[in-house]
Amino acid sequence: MDINLKKLKPDIRHLNDMREVVYDKEWLKTAPNLELYYMYRGLKEKNGLRYNITVVPTRMLGKELVKTKGHVHIGSFGETYTVLEGEAIYLMQKTKDNIVEDIYAVKAQKGESVIIPPLYGHVTINPSNQDLKIGDWSSQNCKSDYSLFEKLNGACYYYTKKGWIKNENYKNVPQIRFEKPMVGELDIKSILETTK
Numbered sequence: 001m002d003i004n005l006k007k008l009k010p011d012i013r014h015l016n017d018m019r020e021v022v023y024d025k026e027w028l029k030t031a032p033n034l035e036l037y038y039m040y041r042g043l044k045e046k047n048g049l050r051y052n053i054t055v056v057p058t059r060m061l062g063k064e065l066v067k068t069k070g071h072v073h074i075g076s077f078g079e080t081y082t083v084l085e086g087e088a089i090y091l092m093q094k095t096k097d098n099i100v101e102d103i104y105a106v107k108a109q110k111g112e113s114v115i116i117p118p119l120y121g122h123v124t125i126n127p128s129n130q131d132l133k134i135g136d137w138s139s140q141n142c143k144s145d146y147s148l149f150e151k152l153n154g155a156c157y158y159y160t161k162k163g164w165i166k167n168e169n170y171k172n173v174p175q176i177r178f179e180k181p182m183v184g185e186l187d188i189k190s191i192l193e194t195t196k
């Protein structure tokens with residue numbers, strides 16, 4: 001899927017849009033309102049699904065690696081992501097308010113894909129020193145809820161220079177389980193099956 005983004009105008013996520021979810025509070029005290037990532041939404045539409053591209057330039061948020069704000073879908077919607085450039089870690093958590101029922105991560109390289117199951121909150125981390133570009137398909141009816149991540153200061157783990165650090169605002173946080181990505185771009189039928 002070759003889409004030239006240069007002529008398109010993205011929505012920009014700034015640091016001030018996501019200060020609550022950043023691990024390094026010392027760094028935040030003096031950090032300016034940086035542009036963190038770029039969202040090109042609704043680039044294609046097919047079978048009730050919408051295709052978006054997100055570009056996350058490499059950067060540190062103080063001690064933490066740059067990431068998306070993180071959200072949960074409203075309703076029972078899945079989503080698929082494919083890495084178009086760079087490298088990503090997808091962190092997926094199933095929670096009941098602040099109680100963690102499941103948490104796992106998938107590391108994906110260019111050309112690999114990840115399915116976000118319905119009901120799982122998710123964050124995309126750029127762990128590399130290259131820019132990350134990802135494409136995703138989700139239902140046109142799928143809306144994002146950021147409130148849990150805002151209230152609990154992010155997901156139940158932060159990915160930092162020193163590795164994974166638990167977020168103390170969650171209870172019953174298990175060790176992270178690592179799963180493998182899928183190879184290639186997913187047939188979007190697979191998301192139709194996980195999308196209500």
Ligand SMILES: [Fe+2]
Pocket residue numbers: 071073079116122144
């Ligand atoms: Fe999502």
